[in-house]
Amino acid sequence: xxSKILIANRGEIALRIIxxxxxxxxxxxxxxxxxxxxxxHTLLAHERICIGPAKAADSYLNIxxxxxxxxxxxxxxxxxxxxxxxxxxxxxxxxxxxxxxxIGPTASAIRLLGDKNRARQEMIKAKVPVxxxxxxxxxxLSEAKKIALKIGYPVIIKAAAGGGGKGMRIANSAAxxxxxxxxxxxxxxxxxxxxxxxxxxxxxxxxxxxxxxIGDKKGNVLALGERECSLQRKYQKIIEETPSPFVDDRLRKxxxxxxxxxxxxxxxxxxxxxxxxVDDKKHFYFMEANTRVQxxxxxxxxxxxxxxxxxxxxxxxGDKMPLADDLEMRGHAIECRINxxxxxxxxxxxxxxxxxxxxGGEGIxxxxxxxCGGQIPPQYDSLVAKIIALAPNRQIAIKKMITALEMTTIVxxxxxxxxxxxxxxxxxxIKGDYDxxxxxxxxxxxxxxxxxx
Numbered sequence: 171x172x173s174k175i176l177i178a179n180r181g182e183i184a185l186r187i188i189x190x191x192x193x194x195x196x197x198x199x200x201x202x203x204x205x206x207x208x209x210x211h212t213l214l215a216h217e218r219i220c221i222g223p224a225k226a227a228d229s230y231l232n233i234x235x236x237x238x239x240x241x242x243x244x245x246x247x248x249x250x251x252x253x254x255x256x257x258x259x260x261x262x263x264x265x266x267x268x269x270x271x272x273i274g275p276t277a278s279a280i281r282l283l284g285d286k287n288r289a290r291q292e293m294i295k296a297k298v299p300v301x302x303x304x305x306x307x308x309x310x311l312s313e314a315k316k317i318a319l320k321i322g323y324p325v326i327i328k329a330a331a332g333g334g335g336k337g338m339r340i341a342n343s344a345a346x347x348x349x350x351x352x353x354x355x356x357x358x359x360x361x362x363x364x365x366x367x368x369x370x371x372x373x374x375x376x377x378x379x380x381x382x383x384i385g386d387k388k389g390n391v392l393a394l395g396e397r398e399c400s401l402q403r404k405y406q407k408i409i410e411e412t413p414s415p416f417v418d419d420r421l422r423k424x425x426x427x428x429x430x431x432x433x434x435x436x437x438x439x440x441x442x443x444x445x446x447x448v449d450d451k452k453h454f455y456f457m458e459a460n461t462r463v464q465x466x467x468x469x470x471x472x473x474x475x476x477x478x479x480x481x482x483x484x485x486x487x488g489d490k491m492p493l494a495d496d497l498e499m500r501g502h503a504i505e506c507r508i509n510x511x512x513x514x515x516x517x518x519x520x521x522x523x524x525x526x527x528x529x530g531g532e533g534i535x536x537x538x539x540x541x542c543g544g545q546i547p548p549q550y551d552s553l554v555a556k557i558i559a560l561a562p563n564r565q566i567a568i569k570k571m572i573t574a575l576e577m578t579t580i581v582x583x584x585x586x587x588x589x590x591x592x593x594x595x596x597x598x599x600i601k602g603d604y605d606x607x608x609x610x611x612x613x614x615x616x617x618x619x620x621x622x623x
Contacts, residue, residue, distance in 0.1 A: 172196055172247040172271055172487050176240045177215070178261075179251030180230065182537045182556060183463070184211035187249050190479035199243045201236060203229035205547040210539040217243050224549045230254045233261055240270055247271035247486065253551065256462040257284055273486040275440040275461045282436060283459040287330045287368045293456045296435040298428045301447065301455040303370035311351045317369055318347055324372040327351060329358035335405025336361035340372055375605050376447040377416050378402065379454065381429035382470050384481060385438040390491045393426040393433070394470055395499045399445075400606045401593065403516070408586075408609060409593060410466040411504045412473055415564060415602025421452050432456070441467075441482045447606075465556070468537060469503035472560040501560055502567040506575065506590045508538075508555040510546045513588040520548035524582035529574035533560040533567075546583055554585070564602070568594055 175191050176199040177184045188198045188211060200215035205224035212218040219239045222229035229235065231254055240248060248265055250256040256274065263277035274280070283289045287307050293300050302321045307330050308314050318325045318341070327350060329337025337358035339350035351367070359365035378399045385391040398414035399407050413422070429444040443460040467478050474497050481493060510519045523544045528536045538555035540546075546554060557574055561567035572594050575587055593599055596612065 172273075172483065174199060174216075174243065174245045175247045175249050175273065175483070176201065176236070176243060176245035177211070177249050177251065178230065178236050179249070179254055179256075180206055180209060180211060180550065181539045181553070183251040183253075183465075185214065185539050186537055187251060187479055188214055190477060190483060193477075194480060194483060196483070199239065199245050201230070201239050203549075205545070205549055208545070210541055210544065219243060224547060226254065226549060233264060236261075237264065237268060237270075240268075245270070247273055247483075249273040249483070250462065252462050252465055257460070259284060271486050273440070273483055275438060275442060279436060279438055280461045283442075283461050284332075285330060286328060286332075286458055287366075289459060290368070290456070292436060293432055296432045298432045298456045299454060301370040301373070301457070304368045307366045307368055311348060314347060314351055314367075314369055315344060318344065321369075321371045324374065325369050326372040327354040327367050327369050329354070329362055329364070330366035330368050331364035332358065332362040337367065338405055373447050373449050373455075374607065375450050376400075377414070377449075378407075378445065378457075378606050379414055379417060379425065379448050380443045380445040380464070381425050382464070382467070382478070383429050383433045383438065383442050383444060384478070384485070384491070384493065385433050385440065385442070386485045386491045387439055387488055388490055389434070389437070391430050391433045391438060392491060392493055392497075393430040394474060394497065396422055396425060397464075397466055397469060399466065400604055401599075401609055402606055403609050403613075407466065407507065409504065409506055409590065410469055411502065411564070411567070412469045413499055413502065416448070416452075418452075421448070421454070425454055428454070428456075432459075440485055441478055465507065465553070466505050468535060468556060468558045469505045472503035472535065472558060473499045473501055475500070501562050502564045503558060503560045504567050504571050505556055505558045506571060506594075507553055507586075508557060508578075508580075508590070509552040509586045510554045510583045511552050511586055512584045513586045516586075518548060518552050519584035520546045521583040522546075523580065525579060526581070527577070527579040528555070529557065529577040531574075533570055534558070534574050535560070540580070554580075554583075565600075568600060 174197040198215040200218045221235040255261040259277045259281035265272040324342045339354040341347035355365045382394040401409040446454045448454045535558040559571040
C-alpha cells in the first residue's frame with residue numbers, strides 16, 4: 171500500500187484527499203505557495219512544504235519543485251487533484267520514471283484523451299457516437315469554412331489541447347466564423363500554449379451529461395450513473411445534480427455502456443469522466459473525457475454511498491476494483507459551487523473571511539477550505555466551497571438545498587449565493603426543463619437583454 175501521498179494541489183480538493191488518505195491510514199504532505207502559507211490544507215496534513223511564490227507557474231505548476239518536495243518528504247505517491255497538473259501527461263510520466271506512484275491514469279491515457287481531436291477519432295473506433303465535425307486539427311480559416319459548409323451552421327470551434335471553455339467560440343454564419351476563428355486560436359494559444367483548433371456541429375438545445383467511470387490495473391472498468399451538468403455560465407458549471415431529470419433508464423444504460431466500452435477500448439485506469447451532449451430527442455454524442463477526479467464527484471458519492479477518492483488511491487496501489495457490481499443509485503443529490511465573485515458582475519472577490527457559518531443536518535455535506543480569518547488569494551480559481559444536498563427525491567433535494575444556502579453566511583468576500591438561490595427557485599429549473607444555454611437566457615432576461623434562442 172502507498173505510505174505517504176504528496177498532494178499537488180490546494181483548497182477544498184486538497185482537504186478532500188487528506189481526509190480519504192487519513193481514513194486509509196496514509197500520511198499526507200501538503201504543498202503550498204507563499205500565498206497559501208496559512209491555508210487549511212497546510213494545517214491538516216501530516217507534513218507541509220513551501221514550493222514557491224504565489225504565482226501558480228512558480229509553485230503549483232512547478233514540476234521540479236513538486237518532485238523535490240516529494241523527495242525531501244519521502245512521499246511515494248502524488249495526487250494531483252483537479253486543475254493545475256492533474257491532466258498533464260508529462261507530469262504523470264515524470265512521476266512514473268521517478269518511481270513515484272501517480273494517483274491517476276497513465277500518461278499515455280492522459281495524452282490521448284487530452285488531445286480532443288485524437289480522442290474523437292478513438293471514440294469513433296470504439297463505436298461511440300460523436301458529433302459531426304472536423305476529422306483533424308484545423309490549420310486555417312479556409313479549411314474551417316469548408317467543413318462548416320459540409321456539416322451546416324451553427325458550429326462550435328474548440329481548442330484541441332484543452333477544455334474548461336477556453337478557446338471555445340460559436341459561429342452561426344460564415345461571417346461569424348471569420349470573426350471568431352482567430353479569437354479562438356489566440357485564446358487556445360494563451361491558455362494551453364497550443365493554437366490548434368477543431369470544429370463540431372453546434373447543438374443549441376443540448377444537455378451536458380457526464381458518466382463517471384473507474385478502471386483498475388486488471389482491466390476491469392465500471393461506469394456509474396450520470397451527472398447533469400447543463401447549468402453553466404461561459405462553459406463553467408454552476409449547479410450539478412444526479413440523476414438527471416431528463417435521462418430515463420434506457421438512455422442511462424446506453425450512455426453507461428458507451429462510456430464503459432470506450433474506457434475498456436483504451437485500457438483506462440483510475441477515475442475518469444466521459445462527457446456527452448444529449449439533444450432534445452435523447453441522441454447522445456461524445457464531447458470529451460476528463461482524466462481526473464471531477465469537482466462534482468461528491469454527488470455521485472452521495473447517491474451511491476461510496477468514496478471515489480479512496481477507490482482511486484487503492485487502484486493506484488494496485489488493488490482490484492473496490493466497488494461492488496450491484497451498486498444502485500439511491501435518492502437525488504445536488505451540488506452548488508460557491509464562488510468568491512460578485513453575484514451580478516461575476517468579478518472575482520478575493521479577501522479575508524471575517525465571519526463564516528456553513529449549514530449542517532441530515533443529507534448536507536460541505537467541501538470547503540474556508541475558515542474565519544482565512545485568506546482568499548486573487549491568484550487562483552474562485553471556487554471556495556461546494557454544498558451538497560442528498561434527499562429521497564429531487565423535489566425534497568431542491569428544498570433541502572435552498573434551506574442549506576439560506577443558512578450559509580460568508581462575510582468578508584462576495585459570493586454567488588444569491589445566484590444559486592435564484593436558480594433553485596426558478597420554475598423551469600424546478601420542472602427540470604433546462605439546457606446548456608438556460609443560465610444565459612435567465613441572465614439576459616434579468617438584464618433586459620434579448621433572450622438567447
